[in-house]
Amino acid sequence: MFLFYGKRNARIKQYKTEEQSCKHCGHFNITVKVYQEYFHLFYLPIAPVGTKEAVMTCNNCGQPVRLNRLSNKYEEKTRSPFYYYTIPLLIAALIITLITSAYISNSNQTKYINAPQTNDVYVMYQQEDSMDMYYFVRIVKINEDTLFALNNQLFYSRYVYKMDPVDYFTENDTTLLFKHELPQMYEDKTIQRVFRNYDDEDGFTRIN
Numbered sequence: 359m360f361l362f363y364g365k366r367n368a369r370i371k372q373y374k375t376e377e378q379s380c381k382h383c384g385h386f387n388i389t390v391k392v393y394q395e396y397f398h399l400f401y402l403p404i405a406p407v408g409t410k411e412a413v414m415t416c417n418n419c420g421q422p423v424r425l426n427r428l429s430n431k432y433e434e435k436t437r438s439p440f441y442y443y444t445i446p447l448l449i450a451a452l453i454i455t456l457i458t459s460a461y462i463s464n465s466n467q468t469k470y471i472n473a474p475q476t477n478d479v480y481v482m483y484q485q486e487d488s489m490d491m492y493y494f495v496r497i498v499k500i501n502e503d504t505l506f507a508l509n510n511q512l513f514y515s516r517y518v519y520k521m522d523p524v525d526y527f528t529e530n531d532t533t534l535l536f537k538h539e540l541p542q543m544y545e546d547k548t549i550q551r552v553f554r555n556y557d558d559e560d561g562f563t564r565i566n
């Protein structure tokens with residue numbers, strides 16, 4: 359991939375000051391522009407680089423002004439702007455978003471386990487002859503502590519989050535689950551995941 363990166367210089371702050379006079383015309387009216395370079399990737403700043411540089415001009419006669427004490431003062435008081443860290447900030451925002459959504463998704467799972475509803479679909483796990491087997495159940499009726507669930511047709515050898523196109527739930531194959539056992543089943547991974555508010559394309563709406 360073609361990477362476009364490098365250093366750029368930009369003005370980060372501008373001031374007007376009347377604290378010193380221009381040695382050309384004697385007026386007290388100076389513009390101070392502070393510049394600093396930054397590293398960029400495709401023009402997006404990564405971090406500031408190098409020292410700041412104040413460039414001063416007289417607003418009356420337009421001549422450049424060189425007063426080290428004054429330029430040092432403005433170089434020191436000017437901070438690198440936060441947007442000079444755009445890429446690290448974007449990366450941090452992305453990480454925070456991922457962590458937050460993973461956290462919300464997990465807390466939803468606990469909520470679903472503790473308050474089952476009809477039409478919830480569980481991904482179930484069991485081991486048989488040291489083979490990993492995954493399958494689905496769909497809750498069709500809840501009667502006090504008892505959940506009536508339909509089983510799907512196929513077993514899967516790895517964790518799946520949707521059903522194979524030929525797979526479906528069948529009313530000829532049902533399972534009973536108990537509400538009070540669900541938290542433990544979720545804890546020991548017999549129930550891997552709960553799906554609620556799913557789409558047709560997940561296959562969970564196919565019942566024969």
Ligand SMILES: [Zn+2]
Nearest residue numbers: 380383416419
């Ligand atoms: Zn001047």
